[in-house]
Amino acid sequence: MKSDSGLETAPEQQDKDEFIYQALMSAMVEHQLPPGSKLPEEALSEVFGVSRTGIRQVLQRLAAVQMIVLTPRRGAQVALPSAEEAKEILHTRSLIECANLPEVVERCQSTHLVALEKINHAEQQAHKDRDGPAAIRLSADFHINLQAISGNQVLTDMVTRLTQRSSLVIAAWGAPWQQGCRCDDHDRLIELMRKKALAPLTDALQQHFAHILASLRFAPAGEATLDFAKIFSAKGEK
Helix, strand or coil: CECCCCCECHHHHHHHHHHHHHHHHHHHHCCCCCCCCECCHHHHHHHHCCCHHHHHHHHHHHHHCCCEEEECCCEEEECCCCHHHHHHHHHHHHHHHHHCHHHHHHHCCHHHHHHHHHHHHHHHHHHHCCCHHHHHHHHHHHHHHHHHCCCCHHHHHHHHHHHHHHHHHHHHHCCCCCCCCCHHHHHHHHHHHHHCCHHHHHHHHHHHHHHHHHHCCCCCCCCCCCCHHHHHHCCCCC
16 A cells, blocks of 8 residues: 555565566576576666666565676676586585485375376476476476475575576576476476385486486577566566
């Protein structure tokens, strides 16, 4: 709601800031804003209908989670992970997600498996439809929901952030049609979860990350011209 002066209240501004944050995050995760893309405050301010100060606050939040880089006098741009950083992100994910599997297996119920299968089927359909944004989002959802079974919210938050950064890795260094993870790997993970076969499950998840790393091609790409109005028009207004 607005105050008597007609100005937005603090909760209203927080809601709008969160909407813009999530819209920018989704656009980066879904490869609509590729790594290295410039994020001019003026253009974003016009698209979202907020002040440049408001945009600046959102960009600072995104920089804090290492999704963008803020450089004095050069402004903001989507983070471009180096080859070494890309390897470290995937290696860290492998370490954390595999180490958490004993808790995941212990707490896993049939309802969890149904939820994972639903995500996996939707991801497979996205690949068939060549819907890149959906495939990327669902691939991340699979891993986040898998780790969330353990009940460890701190770890789940860490995995969420790492999957977001992984999306930049794949956008920067992946093949032209490498959207998310390999669906057959996810099929295998669900099968082993159902059997509660911890050792094979751990091996399969390690191999899964090895497959992702092996698929990357560490060669630079050209800079794209972005249409911010088109990217964010479908995300609605707050």
